[in-house]
Amino acid sequence: MQAVFAETTDADNSLAGLVIGERPEPAPADAGWTVVDVRFSALNHHDLWSLRGVGLPADRLPMILGCDAVGAAPDGAPVVIYPVVPDPADPRGFSLLSERHQGTLAERVAVPEACLVPLPAGVDAAAAACLPTAWLTAYHMLVSRGRIADAEAVLVQGAGGGVATAAVVLGVALGKRVYATSRDPGKRERAAELGATAVEPGARLPERVGVVIETVGAATLDHSLKCAAPGARVVVSGSTSGHLATIDLRRVFAMQLELLGASMGTRDELAELLALCAEGRVRPVIDSVYPFREARSAFERLNSGAVFGKVVLDHSA
Structure with missing residues (x-):
């Protein structure tokens, strides 16, 4: 499958090790995991730090980047992915997708079933991808x-x-x-x-x-x-x-x-945030939307420091 991943890391050049290419299909890490077909994803500065090697040592490379995504569960239901995975080996007690487990900037991603949050009716999928x-x-x-x-x-x-x-x-x-x-x-x-x-x-x-x-x-x-x-x-x-x-x-x-x-939030808080969007009280600010095949341009946009809001990838384009 096609994915955006860190092949190498470079502390001085965030984009030096960025690759868009083929990666193996995701495999559930354990019982209680599932595979989601990704429709939209969003970039974070966390991805740039990963490309610099912060929190991503060489022995975990290559690593598919990305924490944020909206997609379809195996039964076709639209879901938002909560990217926090319990991790007793991490001093925080958790890790994010793309730190120990492959991330969301791919056609498909494996996640714990407990990380799937229903996408409320009427909430734009690209906007929801900005939230997690x-x-x-x-x-x-x-x-x-x-x-x-x-x-x-x-x-x-x-x-x-x-x-x-x-x-x-x-x-x-x-x-x-x-x-x-x-x-x-x-x-x-x-x-x-x-x-x-x-x-x-x-x-x-x-x-x-x-x-x-x-x-x-x-x-x-x-x-x-x-x-x-x-x-x-x-x-x-x-x-x-x-x-x-x-x-x-x-x-x-x-x-x-x-x-x-503060670091991240809870799954329940993500559901509360989605409810605010469903009520029309909140709409995420999107800086730009790029076709998945133009992911490098999306990363260049984020790395420029000129963004206002979120940079989104459309995986169908």
Whole structure:
């Protein structure tokens, strides 16, 4: 079958080891696994990190990339794939598809049956393919870790990336005042169109916020702490600008802030997110859709840093 996979990894050139070609048909890893025919998939920065060798050692190569997908179960039912697989060998207690098990950027993928979430009627399949990683992470950051129900305002750092853009849309949909930063004037304009008050990085906000969504890291963490209201939650799921940040601990204890990590979300949260889409309250932001055969161009688009929203692959094209 045709697949998009990492044949080698290169820490300095994300796309050097990217191959589009033939791979063996998937085989269920154990009882309780099944094979899904993939219809749409979406790219994540996780795929670029994998191509750089982060979390993907040489002894697991070649590895089919991809965490996100919508497809057809063996009985033909449309499903969204939840990409988290229990993994006692991983310190997190789980691994994502494309880390130890082959990923979703292929004609077919083997997954645990428990990872199949029904696609609600009326939800666009390409849009649903955007949800399982970036959008689920944003939802988990806001609702579970950030306890957004207890906040009136949210700051999202680095609008334009998959998680940050999702957090803007979700924060607005949940009835909160959302502030969003970006270095790019065009991305600030897009964030404003989604309902956020868009500001330049480091800008003073008109109010302190109860939740901060932090995916940028070293470049913005000090600003995140300064914008946080007493008792606020600063939720971190990424560090695209660098992972070694200086923290003013005086601000943390004086303001009684919570600095929380987040990674992915639960299967039930994915179902809740799909329900929001079915109700028309949320629609994932798609940057672009590429035919599967043009997957390299899709990766080049993601790697450029110019994306706003998700890059999707149409496996029928």
